[in-house]
């Protein structure tokens with residue numbers, strides 16, 4: 001079905017964590033009203049009554065034309081564009097809940113970064129498995145270096161929007177285009193997705209390295225060789241190798257692996273300093289996607305016979321009780337290699 005895209009479509013953001021809140025506030029800057037679906041009643045109340053999200057980015061004011069809602073079926077039935085920003089492991093179940101209610105011409109944008117642990121599925125595979133071809137085909141994928149806190153503060157960023165349907169991609173690129181939020185388009189859905197999801201594992205590795213007291217050289221080595229192993233898995237999925245040098249690849253990896261604003265980097269740093277994963281995870285309601293993505297990616301690497309030594313080391317630290325220092329020694333003691341990807 002060919003879809004006519006209006007200048008001011010009705011837009012709802014599904015998921016009121018940090019990124020969903022930031023994207024809804026961003027869109028509210030150009031649309032008359034934006035709906036934000038939140039699971040938590042206190043989030044709905046805080047946004048509608050006090051224009052702030054009391055749980056995520058609680059210190060920041062939100063625009064008054066951002067309206068929160070808790071009824072997922074109503075939100076799905078009453079909007080033309082649905083922006084999915086729930087964490088990866090909940091994505092399939094939330095899509096299944098809203099599926100019976102969506103408009104036939106709905107366009108989805110996914111801003112989630114991760115790989116599902118239950119089925120080892122990318123987010124685009126979850127869409128393909130949930131929706132018939134036209135809706136899955138129209139879905140666009142927003143990724144790239146962008147911290148919620150920086151975006152909501154109006155700081156300049158550049159991101160990538162991937163999609164297979166040219167009309168939907170052009171419309172979603174325009175919807176998400178602002179003077180301080182430059183959105184580039186690409187048709188490489190799987191490359192954009194893999195870059196955005198797997199950089200979180202490498203950000204954990206970089207954080208561990210810094211937490212152990214290693215220097216800038218060690219971090220640069222992890223970032224560079226981390227990108228090489230992401231590209232190796234990307235080859236199996238048919239990704240364009242050039243995508244990994246772009247915003248959703250190297251761009252997001254550089255930012256996430258070197259900033260204390262990153263939950264993934266910070267998780268790694270605290271692991272490197274000796275804290276346990278359960279203690280770190282229990283100390284925040286926010287999600288470090290790289291933890292679960294390390295579990296699924298390590299299984300994918302073994303399934304496809306792809307060498308991913310940094311992912312393997314992060315997996316060993318997170319899930320096999322290998323001390324960080326020992327994992328580093330194992331990484332460094334591997335055989336000599338050529339530098340080819």
Ligand SMILES: NC(=O)c1ccc[n+]([C@@H]2O[C@H](COP(=O)([O-])OP(=O)(O)OC[C@H]3O[C@@H](n4cnc5c(N)ncnc54)[C@H](O)[C@@H]3O)[C@@H](O)[C@H]2O)c1
Pocket residue numbers: 015016017018019020021039040056085086087088090094111112113114146147148149285286287288289
């Ligand atoms: N925060 C950022 O700066 C940022 C930037 C780019 C992309 N992302 C990506 O956006 C996605 C969402 O992350 P976030 O930062 O908005 O989340 P968050 O960590 O700030 O918040 C957690 C979210 O999980 C939701 N949640 C918890 N249990 C749930 C359940 N059972 N079912 C459905 N939802 C549940 C909460 O309602 C909340 O929306 C992630 O994939 C993340 O990698 C985040």
Ligand SMILES: O=P(O)(O)OC[C@H](O)CO
Pocket residue numbers: 113144145146147200203252256261262263264265287288289
């Ligand atoms: O805070 P993090 O580590 O989840 O990173 C957020 C974004 O993915 C950065 O682009």
